[in-house]
Amino acid sequence: MSSNENSKEIPQxxxxxxxxxxxxxxxxxxxxxxGAMSMTDLAERVASIEFNSSVENLEGKERKRVYVALFQTHVPKLEEVGLVEYDQDQGFVEATDVLLDLQYNVRVEKGKTDKIFFTIRGIIVIxxxxxxxxxxxxxxxxxEIGTPSLAxxxxxxxxxxxxTYYAEKLSGPNISDIDFKENV
Structure with missing residues (x-):
């Protein structure tokens, strides 16, 4: 399937x-x-996000688990609908025009998390x-409070x-919260 055939034809x-x-x-x-990358690099990058680790600190079994799943299941499914092209001879995966035309929004529930945190923190400060x-x-x-231990x-x-709040913020957005919409 060419990416032109799939453009705008993937049902929502x-x-x-x-x-x-x-x-x-x-x-x-x-x-x-x-952009395009080798299947190995893609697997390492995905594993580093999944296991919240740097690529250098990944264990061999973590890399292999993700590589096998991408190779056998996920990349073929993405290729089947025209979102990626995988060149098995070269071992490279790249986004098609269909995928590049998709608009996505990373939804980080900042508003909700921040409001809860600041409400609790405000109550504690008071x-x-x-x-x-x-x-x-x-x-x-x-x-009258006799001892300062409560304070x-x-x-x-x-x-x-x-x-705890700032440690969570330093870890960045959770990629599982990506929301995709077709570019109209």
């Missing part, structure tokens, strides 16, 4: 079915972003402030929450 339901698999979405994303003020000057709050615990919870 078929497209979503094909891209319903996380490994295929990752492969498609990489081919769109970085409670911590109340506990600290009550410890230092109980006449202001009308509550220390609240501060540690706030710090832990912040570190």
């Amino acid at each position: 339901e078929k497209l979503f079915d094909i891209l319903g698999n996380r490994r295929r979405r990752i492969a498609v994303h990489l081919l769109q972003e970085e 409670i911590t402030s109340f506990v600290i003020i009550s410890t230092i000057s109980p006449s202001i709050t009308g509550v 220390v615990i609240m501060i540690l919870i706030s710090i832990t929450l912040s570190l």
Whole structure:
């Protein structure tokens, strides 16, 4: 099948079915972003994302598992619908014009995650402030807290929450949240 024959002819339901698999979405994303690559390189890049590791730190079994699945299942399915072309003689996979015409949006639920985080953090900051003020000057709050240990615990919870949030942000977007739409 040539890519021209498939252009605009992939039914949306078929497209979503094909891209319903996380490994295929990752492969498609990489081919769109970085262009043609060898099957080995594609497998290593997909595995590094799946296993949240650098290519250099991948274990042999992780590379092999992804390579075999891409070679036997995922790339043939993507090729069947005209999204990629695989040259077995050269061992290279590349995006077709059909794939390059697809528009995608990386959906990172930033709004929802950020709102929840900042709401929880805000509540903790308010409670911590109340506990600290009550410890230092109980006449202001009308509550007497005899020991500052509760304030220390609240501060540690706030710090832990912040570190967890920022560690999650440093890991970047989750490629499993890619949303594909045909370019109209």
